[in-house]
Amino acid sequence: MPRIAIDAMGGDFGPEPIVNGVLQALKQAEFHAILVGDEDKIRPLIPKKALKNISFEPASDVFDMAEQATEALKRKQSSIYIATELVRENKADALVSAGHSGATMSLATLRIGRLNGVSRPPIATLMPTTKRGKLTLVLDVGANVDCKAEHLFEFAIMGEAYAKEILHINKPRIGLLSNGEEDCKGNEAVKATFSMLKSTPNFIGNVEGNQIFDASVDVIVCDGFVGNILLKTSEGLASSIGKIIKRNIKESALATIAAVFLKRAFKRLKADIDYDEYGGAPLLGVKKCTIISHGKSSPKAIKNAIFQAIKFSNSNINAVIENSLEEYAKLNFQENQ
């Protein structure tokens, strides 16, 4: 049974949505939750009969969203630091944090440590497509802002391992995000990455932004600057379209009435594209599972983040990443002989 350390204090809305998410997850899945934070604040949120498979780990400090990530290493009493240490000391198998994402990344990278062959752990996220149930993995969506080709190449290998081991796609199609599908397109880093990836078996070439959503590719590789922008752009556009639809419907009384009969269709739309359905983004390339959730996560998002952590912990992804990177390093070494 995977043991999951959860920073119960770090989210924007305090411990309540996080604890509620844990309780929802415990009803549906087998795992042990270690809630890290101020027990006096956390315990009252849990009904007595729900205490099975929950333990508490005290932490007197909370790392604030407004602080600099670089300070996180010094704040040894913070809930995120202590949750990370539980994983580092093998007292937990996975970390789930809705706290400061920069702090979570720094701590996971520096305290839990990188896998062999990984230069920079990327954040991966699942994006919805027009094909129900089919998701596209995009990485990096924010951890590494200036990337060289070697980093993007490693992201591709890590994304491939995620698609194989967690999404159970046998031959995942790996695409490199660029400003055109043609082989010659890209900025300098992307063009150099293309040359490195073109001999890997699952690489399908450059892909464009619209392919995130059309189910034509399983893994999309980009740097963390571009990935963050496309994620925020997508979230912003989806929410704007929702607002425009509502406004346009309200402009007509007839449409307002008719819309009642469409509630289910719109609800499904929300479920089809809702972030809460995935709940968190794994930081790949660190020695243990780390799931980073939005600060504003709902209980449902936290529940799904925990499900991701369970799947990750029960998988072989990290061994696959290390083996793949080692093999490519060997190949590269031979080619250069």
Place this chain on the structure above:
Amino acid sequence: MPRIAIDAMGGDFGPEPIVNGVLQALKQAEFHAILVGDEDKIRPLIPKKALKNISFEPASDVFDMAEQATEALKRKQSSIYIATELVRENKADALVSAGHSGATMSLATLRIGRLNGVSRPPIATLMPTTKRGKLTLVLDVGANVDCKAEHLFEFAIMGEAYAKEILHINKPRIGLLSNGEEDCKGNEAVKATFSMLKSTPNFIGNVEGNQIFDASVDVIVCDGFVGNILLKTSEGLASSIGKIIKRNIKESALATIAAVFLKRAFKRLKADIDYDEYGGAPLLGVKKCTIISHGKSSPKAIKNAIFQAIKFSNSNINAVIENSLEEYAKLNFQENQ
């Protein structure tokens, strides 16, 4: 009356949608259209009584979408080359092209020439927001893939001039697209651009992807690699949401019936976010107006591209760009003394 040279042959669907767009535009606006291409193919598409304010300029060759932009300079009989030459020779005031966008850019930049102080002309595009009628200008969306801070700075100045002179916004809010709003966020080029822009009066700082759509900023600056990706991502997501809504409605007979009463609301949504409403993207920083349209442009898109060309030709934008760049260059020179 502005004289507009239109590449009648370059679009993906041949001359028909382009000529129809010109005819629609002529019904609503005062301009003279110079249709460049194979007169035998173009003239039959025009009713005799509509020939007023249309002239023809023969071109025996068409530059194909699959060709390399670098070849465009050699293809002196192509419709896009000849249309550009009309502008260069002052026989036309503006160029509208739905042909090969790389070729259009190269020819406009090299044959019509850059404004004083402009290193690299960017493509600017208008994006819809949740506030009806309010648009956000985003630049560069594809002309310049690897940009230095000086280039991004110039884009900001050109975008500001566009917002003032064409959109008639007195004090346009200029934002720098980044992976976070905080001053410290950005990749190396963005951080360096931030330092250059921070003393300019209308700069509001870093903005995030979602701010494209929320009407909180008038001009958003990014490099052409990021801009192309965010444009394609937005187009892809908007079309995917449309498909998902349709699918979800079809899953219920009741919803299918009710949806009939929502047709107008959805039609307005389409109008609110539809590319055809803007029709083309100006290439800023060249000596004459150049509007680049999609290869797949509908007649409506071409019509709106022509309206953009008219507004541009009737404005002072190019003088404002040259003056602003000159003043900032002087300031910079003084600071460095």
